[in-house]
Amino acid sequence: MNKQRNEKRLDELISRTINTEKPKFDAEKWKQKYPDEFQSLLSRAAKGDSARQPNILKVILKSPLTKLAAAAVIIVAVGLFLGRGRHTPSGPTAEPRLIAQSTVKKMSLMSLRMAYQREGLDTLDRQFQDSLDALVPQSLSISMQELLESANGF
């Protein structure tokens, strides 16, 4: 009881010693006293929204989910870039491109294989057909020169 009374008495004494009139902040006086600091505060508003736009790199790096999404986009883009020039034999082609020009070359095993590997079955078929067309019986009026040109492709 005595201890409590003493504590209360000490509280009163401290309050009486320290407690003075509550200080009140005068904003107008402060603005006049520190005009540069106040202006610097206002200048941040004047800078506009552009200064406050979030940095896209920061946004991506903040969240693990956006990090993963960004990594996936990069991987897909790189994959598409690298695979751009490749064609598979089964892929569609606008016009079968002949590998060889002369009938002899067209009929060689290597030429036919290359035609299949590079351009697919359609090209192989066309090269084969061209070669067969060239081998049909020729008329007797054809000169030796024309026959050689037809067989050699020039």
Added chain:
Amino acid sequence: MEAGSAKIMSGALEKEKSVAQKPDTVLVKAAINGDANSFTELCRRHYPAMVAIAHSALGDRHLAEDAAQQAFAKAALKLPQLKKESRFAGWLAVICRNVAKDMARNVGAGLRVCPTDDLSMIAAKSRDDDTTEAVREAISKLSASARELIFLRYYDGMSYEQISSVLGISEQAINGRLRRAKKKMADYLRRNGFGEV
């Protein structure tokens, strides 16, 4: 014309009222983006606490008010550097403490400490004014952090929660530190002939 100006006045009052109701974190965000009203509201809210902190270091009310205002000026410049809006009060307190220390160094201010003999003589007279003087001396004998705590608690009757946000320590810690500080003061006063306080 009068109706128009009255409308503008009431609009400004409404805006001021709405700013006053917002929590610190919202006001700090707005102030960082250059909203002067939000910043002045923050100053208004924390002014008593900052004056208390500065007063505990300077021992003079007018100097303490100057220090608190100077701290707000520094805060206005450094506000974009604040990392967490929720720590505004503690951050401001650090600035204010440093400003008060610099001011005390420059002005040569500080809580006056009188020799113990003088205090014994005051005790013999045992008048109310003299007791107040003795309590002031007892406060000046405390460590800077304990003195700051006493000022925050008794200057503006701040709650433990408010003190906690300013000092960045738990309410239990505040309670313990306050008890120890008051015990030291009571011991000091008892030793100097003020009987049971």
